[in-house]
Amino acid sequence: MPVSRRIVLHFPRRLVDRPIVYRLIKDYDLEFNILKASVTPEEEGLMVLELKGDQKDYDQGINYLNEAGVQIQALSQNVTRNEIRCTHCGACITICPTAAFELDKKTRVVAFDNDKCIACGLCIKSCPPRAMELHF
Amino acid sequence: MAKTIAEINDRISKGQAVVVTAEEIIDIVTEKGAEEAAREVDVVTTGTFGPMCSSGAFLNVGHTKPRIKLGGGEVYLNDVPAYTGIAAVDLFIGATAVPDDDPRNKAYPGDFNYGGGHVIEELVAGNDIRLTARAYGTDCYPRRRLETWINIADINEATLFNIRNAYQNYNVAVNLSDRTIYTYMGVLKPHLGNANYSTSGQLSPLFNDPLYKTLGIGTKILLGGGIGYIAWHGTQHNPAAPRLDNDVPRRPAGTLAVIGDLKQMKPEWLRGTSMLGYGTTITVCIGVPIPILNEEIVRYTAVRDRDIVAAIVDYSDVYPQGKPDVLGEIDYASLKSGQITVQGQEVPTASLSSYPKAVEIANLLKKWIKAGEFLLTEPVAPLPGVESGIRFKNLEDRPING
Ligand code: SF4
Ligand code: SF4
Numbered sequence: 001m002p003v004s005r006r007i008v009l010h011f012p013r014r015l016v017d018r019p020i021v022y023r024l025i026k027d028y029d030l031e032f033n034i035l036k037a038s039v040t041p042e043e044e045g046l047m048v049l050e051l052k053g054d055q056k057d058y059d060q061g062i063n064y065l066n067e068a069g070v071q072i073q074a075l076s077q078n079v080t081r082n083e084i085r086c087t088h089c090g091a092c093i094t095i096c097p098t099a100a101f102e103l104d105k106k107t108r109v110v111a112f113d114n115d116k117c118i119a120c121g122l123c124i125k126s127c128p129p130r131a132m133e134l135h136f
Numbered sequence: 137m138a139k140t141i142a143e144i145n146d147r148i149s150k151g152q153a154v155v156v157t158a159e160e161i162i163d164i165v166t167e168k169g170a171e172e173a174a175r176e177v178d179v180v181t182t183g184t185f186g187p188m189c190s191s192g193a194f195l196n197v198g199h200t201k202p203r204i205k206l207g208g209g210e211v212y213l214n215d216v217p218a219y220t221g222i223a224a225v226d227l228f229i230g231a232t233a234v235p236d237d238d239p240r241n242k243a244y245p246g247d248f249n250y251g252g253g254h255v256i257e258e259l260v261a262g263n264d265i266r267l268t269a270r271a272y273g274t275d276c277y278p279r280r281r282l283e284t285w286i287n288i289a290d291i292n293e294a295t296l297f298n299i300r301n302a303y304q305n306y307n308v309a310v311n312l313s314d315r316t317i318y319t320y321m322g323v324l325k326p327h328l329g330n331a332n333y334s335t336s337g338q339l340s341p342l343f344n345d346p347l348y349k350t351l352g353i354g355t356k357i358l359l360g361g362g363i364g365y366i367a368w369h370g371t372q373h374n375p376a377a378p379r380l381d382n383d384v385p386r387r388p389a390g391t392l393a394v395i396g397d398l399k400q401m402k403p404e405w406l407r408g409t410s411m412l413g414y415g416t417t418i419t420v421c422i423g424v425p426i427p428i429l430n431e432e433i434v435r436y437t438a439v440r441d442r443d444i445v446a447a448i449v450d451y452s453d454v455y456p457q458g459k460p461d462v463l464g465e466i467d468y469a470s471l472k473s474g475q476i477t478v479q480g481q482e483v484p485t486a487s488l489s490s491y492p493k494a495v496e497i498a499n500l501l502k503k504w505i506k507a508g509e510f511l512l513t514e515p516v517a518p519l520p521g522v523e524s525g526i527r528f529k530n531l532e533d534r535p536i537n538g
Contacts, residue, residue: 041316041323041325041326041329042316043315043316043326084404085407087185087407087419087490087493088490088491088492088493089186089486089487089488089489089490090486090487090490090491091322091323091332091486091487091488092486093474093484093486094325094329094330094332094484094485094486095323095325095330095486103474105472105473105474107492107495108472108491108492108495109492125245125247125410125412126322126323126412128187128322128409128410128411128417128419128488129407129408129409129410129419130249130410
């Protein structure tokens with residue numbers, strides 16, 4: 001049965017330079033799309049992938065990633081903003097790896113685009129009034 | 137043509153005062169010139185809403201039966217320690233206090249989810265606060281333990297008294313090292329990954345009266361969404377900082393000590409705040425009205441972001457080690473553009489102080505004054521100016537057993 005899933009991969013520092021994704025594709029016959037790749041402030045690698053392939057291959061691929069020490073997170077986690085607590089300071093703008101926050105240059109109001117958010121969680125504790133909330 | 141505060145107040149009372157914000161005055165002065173603007177405009181309102189650590193509240197919680205002397209004892213408000221070194225039932229809760237069992241930076245970077253700033257926000261919101269206390273007991277104050285709910289509506293006084301707020305200018309913080317650092321200027325990414333600043337620039341109170349010519353001790357202001365007053369110059373007040381030709385300081389300079397009745401303030405304007413890896417604090421709103429007494433004052437209030445500069449400082453080494461070096465100066469218009477160049481590298485910028493909220497504060501104060509609800513006060517004494525010779529000092533260690 002073919003499946004298509006979006007996942008977020010967190011690579012610990014020691015794995016950042018290793019050819020993990022290459023092996024995932026080669027050994028498990030999965031098709032992939034890189035939706036986003038960046039290095040976080042903790043210098044971990046962060047990658048958002050869309051993986052397509054057979055359910056069996058997909059499961060084995062995920063297994064391989066787990067064993068290699070990559071943390072996997074489904075994209076179903078949701079980050080929302082508590083609009084009452086947000087002061088529109090803008091501190092989150094330079095923290096977010098996917099540019100989910102956008103500053104209106106004129107009003108300086110900070111817009112949050114949930115569609116761009118990959119729920120990496122970095123803004124949660126970096127937001128001074130703690131307006132960003134992670135839901136499981 | 138000079139005006140007096142009494143004349144301006146007369147116009148405010150009659151609902152005739154012309155009041156504009158420090159943003160709006162810029163175009164007025166550009167279009168009509170300072171002379172005409174000074175004639176037309178009576179008051180310019182300013183605003184700022186940023187984290188300000190030197191903030192706290194004095195509470196008098198009332199006497200219990202039998203009496204307890206909290207003074208000299210131990211008191212916690214929602215597990216956050218309060219200062220008790222004053223009279224029997226007076227307390228001080230400071231914005232940066234954290235519960236004794238908070239792991240702080242043992243689990244680096246510490247979360248600092250709840251502290252004194254949050255207690256103040258909750259008090260103002262009207263939430264019940266858990267007070268737990270231990271006292272040593274005296275003949276006149278025999279009780280030794282107390283556990284009770286308190287509420288701002290029931291206690292005698294709740295006075296916000298912030299010993300240093302509204303810094304006139306502040307550093308732009310960057311990180312030259314190869315690891316992320318967690319500072320009071322926010323999370324700073326390695327290798328000049330970002331630059332954080334904290335001011336409302338052209339709307340900021342002390343940028344609009346750079347030599348403290350109209351504001352002084354006793355000036356009535358908007359504080360925490362209610363009414364407050366300038367009580368004194370703030371700690372670290374440094375009028376001698378180097379200045380530009382327009383008298384605006386190029387480094388952190390003047391500060392304000394402010395006071396007001398917490399009971400009439402609003403929680404949305406006093407926000408408990410957590411700086412990752414640094415500590416808790418409180419985001420405070422301040423709006424100061426500038427009476428347009430003459431042309432000189434109106435010219436000051438027309439200051440634009442591009443006429444104000446701040447120093448770029450490395451927070452990985454220079455700041456913690458107390459070194460004097462700066463990486464350069466940058467104007468606020470560039471900072472607000474979202475990107476600046478430091479050492480040839482493009483660096484994205486972000487603010488810790490909220491500009492949209494500063495606009496809201498300046499507009500709120502404008503509304504109050506226009507409606508005749510807020511009269512201006514004559515300062516009873518000026519703040520120390522450049523001529524005072526006051527300078528910011530460091531503590532030079534004098535080893536005790538040296
Ligand atoms: S850091 Fe928090 S308060 Fe500031 S703009 Fe972002 S979400 Fe809003
Ligand atoms: S969790 Fe926050 S920092 Fe991470 S992608 Fe979403 S908005 Fe950006």
